[in-house]
């Protein structure tokens with residue numbers, strides 16, 4: 183899977199201070215201005231082919247909970263859209279707030295959502311390993327999906343029911359046969375795309391972001407279970423709720439955000 187334990191454990195709690203990347207020209211997240219985004223008729227339809235059998239486990243890495251996929255073969259892939267190559271799904275995770283007023287990393291015309299899903303893929307056409315791809319400018323492709331509060335999301339519930347097992351940082355639980363397609367909105371061909379970075383350390387400028395226009399609906403209670411997770415490990419005295427695990431927004435620095443729709 184893509185999130186190597188060593189690197190993550192060396193990460194310092196970055197939400198206490200917004201980490202500036204020296205010379206960072208394409209940092210994420212950003213606000214997406216609808217009127218400033220450019221319709222690109224050459225953007226192709228996105229093609230996702232996810233095999234639920236590649237789903238392996240859930241891991242609380244102290245920043246979010248990652249649902250990790252076996253990325254040693256081309257069984258779960260993403261291609262099309264703005265992408266030249268085929269990318270392999272390695273994990274998905276979320277960012278959320280302490281209440282329903284905020285939590286997403288990206289915004290649309292400054293509109294905040296209570297949470298945001300990130301499906302992380304790496305360029306397996308050009309690189310042999312995730313660790314190589316994560317430092318290359320065309321190395322990663324992350325699909326972002328906004329969550330809004332509404333009806334219960336049936337597909338998400340299986341994941342929500344497993345979260346108490348990974349309450350503490352560094353806990354892992356087996357989690358299989360989960361098809362992440364159920365977390366995508368009906369229309370995956372209305373999206374914005376721009377060149378950006380990881381939103382957690384090492385903040386490498388390796389990500390082609392693909393942000394879905396249509397949010398998915400989840401219930402208030404489902405989001406409340408996200409907030410029952412902890413940043414802290416079972417050994418630590420002071421238990422800290424895992425909330426507000428989003429990065430501050432970054433300057434656009436002249437970048438263009440393209441849209442696949444008018």
Ligand SMILES: COc1ccc(N2C[C@H](O)c3cc(S(N)(=O)=O)sc3S2(=O)=O)cc1
Pocket residue numbers: 184185186189190245273300302313316324379380381382383384
């Ligand atoms: C070797 O260095 C590594 C670099 C990155 C990672 N990852 C974990 C990060 O938390 C992280 C955050 C992502 S976000 N919020 O979608 O921009 S994507 C991603 S990750 O899975 O690539 C692991 C090892």
Ligand SMILES: [Zn+2]
Pocket residue numbers: 275276277300381
């Ligand atoms: Zn993320």
